[in-house]
Amino acid sequence: PLTSRVSPAAAATMPPLPTMTHSSSFLLPSSSPPAPPTGADAENAVSYAVVVLNQRLPRFAPLLWTRARLRVCADGGANRVFDGMPDLLPGEDPDEVRVRYKPDAIEGDMDSVRPEVKEYYSSLGTQIIDDSPDQDTTDLNKCISFITRNPPGPDNSNLFILVLGALGGRFDHEMGNINVLHRFSNTRIILLSDDSSIFLLPKTHSHEIHIERSVEGPHCGLIPMGAPSSSSTTTGLRWNLDNTSMNFGGLLSTSNIVEEEIVTVTSDSDLIWTISLRKHT
Numbered sequence: 001p002l003t004s005r006v007s008p009a010a011a012a013t014m015p016p017l018p019t020m021t022h023s024s025s026f027l028l029p030s031s032s033p034p035a036p037p038t039g040a041d042a043e044n045a046v047s048y049a050v051v052v053l054n055q056r057l058p059r060f061a062p063l064l065w066t067r068a069r070l071r072v073c074a075d076g077g078a079n080r081v082f083d084g085m086p087d088l089l090p091g092e093d094p095d096e097v098r099v100r101y102k103p104d105a106i107e108g109d110m111d112s113v114r115p116e117v118k119e120y121y122s123s124l125g126t127q128i129i130d131d132s133p134d135q136d137t138t139d140l141n142k143c144i145s146f147i148t149r150n151p152p153g154p155d156n157s158n159l160f161i162l163v164l165g166a167l168g169g170r171f172d173h174e175m176g177n178i179n180v181l182h183r184f185s186n187t188r189i190i191l192l193s194d195d196s197s198i199f200l201l202p203k204t205h206s207h208e209i210h211i212e213r214s215v216e217g218p219h220c221g222l223i224p225m226g227a228p229s230s231s232s233t234t235t236g237l238r239w240n241l242d243n244t245s246m247n248f249g250g251l252l253s254t255s256n257i258v259e260e261e262i263v264t265v266t267s268d269s270d271l272i273w274t275i276s277l278r279k280h281t
């Protein structure tokens with residue numbers, strides 16, 4: 001029939017893409033620290049490293065920091081932890097807070113971290129890595145390289161990286177951070193601010209995004225940052241894409257709304273997914 005979209009022969013030669021699932025369950029509060037996972041739970045366990053950049057700490061920074069397996073500050077990000085963690089935990093002794101929220105490493109150019117902050121953490125055993133000779137990569141790039149070179153445990157197959165302070169502030173920094181998502185497209189990296197969560201959906205997979213309604217949504221977007229997409233298809237959104245082309249100068253899916261618990265996305269291009277975070281998160 002004339003309405004046939006893909007010939008059976010063409011469909012047969014297209015292998016189905018493997019599915020990648022995504023979830024923001026790491027943002028869910030829990031009253032007690034998670035028990036050490038065992039067996040099948042260990043495979044699905046939330047396991048992540050945190051990177052703090054030189055922007056105001058999001059309000060959920062203490063929660064994410066406490067559950068992280070590795071904590072790395074990019075240069076002036078160390079100032080933010082030193083100054084900001086006590087502010088986010090009013091009523092606690094600032095000195096105790098600083099000892100408790102000690103970075104495992106400070107990595108970068110070392111042109112923004114205050115000398116006394118560097119000294120303070122160094123005396124507590126934080127690893128200081130001065131990468132100032134490398135002017136070609138951003139501090140976030142250096143931190144991601146550091147984590148992939150120094151993974152926190154024996155099994156890091158499920159490890160992902162949460163980046164705090166990657167958004168807001170200077171636009172060239174924001175774009176540099178988005179570029180890091182594309183540079184490390186095989187590593188799961190999530191950029192977080194008080195308002196948004198952002199990650200890459202590589203075209204090598206079909207994607208299943210599990211929406212945690214208590215902490216995120218409903219506003220979301222799908223943006224072809226690196227290259228135009230000639231075909232993207234979604235389910236679970238108010239305005240779904242159906243073999244739709246997207247490019248700068250043409251259509252982008254911004255100000256969309258999540259309608260279902262699971263959103264699916266397939267595309268012939270790498271897409272940036274972004275979703276709003278709820279104010280009380």
Ligand SMILES: *[C@@H]1O[C@H](CO)[C@@H](O)[C@H](O)[C@H]1NC(C)=O
Nearest residue numbers: 004005006230231242243244
């Ligand atoms: C997708 O759109 C393109 C361009 O409009 C068209 O050639 C193709 O047949 C469509 N594919 C499907 C599966 O609808």
